[in-house]
Amino acid sequence: MNTDIRRGLHAVVRTRDGWAVQNAVVTVTDMSGQQVARVEADADGTVVSGPLPPGVYTVVVTAIGYAPVASTAMVTASGAADLGALVLARQGGRELPPPGVWIVDPAHSTVAATAQHLGLSSVRGRFGDFSARIEIAPDVERSTVSAQINAASIETGNGTRDDHLRSADFLDVEHHPAITYRGSGISAAGPDRWTVHGELTLSGVTRPVDLDLSYLGTGPDLWGGLRAAFHAFTELRRDDFAMNFNQIVQAGIALVGATLKVELEIQAVHETTLPPA
Known part of the structure; x- marks a missing residue:
């Protein structure tokens, strides 16, 4: 895999049963609350941002019809952070297949x-x-x-x-x-x-x-x-x-x-x- 792709924030957005959530939006803020990145997931639910300064960040994932999810990301000296799978649940806990x-x-x-x-x-x-x-x-x-x-x-x-x-x-x-x-x-x-x-x-x-x-x-x-x-x-x-x-x-x-x-x-x-x- 191209090492440039692995720089910055990397994650995949999924439903509880493993479906990609297309067009989910990932917003990244620093410890002062300032937004430093905003990225939309692709058709496979993959999110990749540009390189970020080392430090601790708050990551919020939103998508129409789903409850938002917040997590913490630790960016290394290389400017990268891999959050793995970010799982979204339907609003109210009510599930359906993805759009x-x-x-x-x-x-x-x-x-x-x-x-x-x-x-x-x-x-x-x-x-x-x-x-x-x-x-x-x-x-x-x-x-x-x-x-x-x-x-x-x-x-x-x-x-x-x-x-x-x-x-x-x-x-x-x-x-x-x-x-x-x-x-x-x-x-x-x-x-x-x-x-x-x-x-x-x-x-x-x-x-x-x-x-x-x-x-x-x-x-x-x-x-x-x-x-x-x-x-x-x-x-x-x-x-x-x-x-x-x-x-x-x-x-x-x-x-x-x-x-x-x-x-x-x-x-x-x-x-x-x-x-x-």
């Missing part, structure tokens, strides 16, 4: 819905054909989600029932082949938990629907990609989406329950690490 576009991997994700049957048991269905894109914004509350599901891809393990679900009594796939969701922002709901605010279009009806989202962490995969995992949940009323079909089999007991529990198990790959198409 960027994440593409949902349908092969390792599940979109499922569960309804009550006869008031006794549950029937679970899955959609086999869907796509989605998540964009984590630097200002995390401005993050967005867009998803599209092929309504005809519903599967419950019973062909007759699946055909009925595709009919005008339920999904009406002939006239409304796509189910879409547009998330226009998120808000914190607890450590590693968020509420996604958006609109769901189902059977030709569009209504506001919030998702209860849990962030499960990130890590590398076997194909050179970087993945983030999420779990999301919401509950829908069928009649909100004009799916009013039902049969009363006996007093007080309906064939199909009035609500649907929707559960999402999501793996998404960072766009920059997707394999070539």
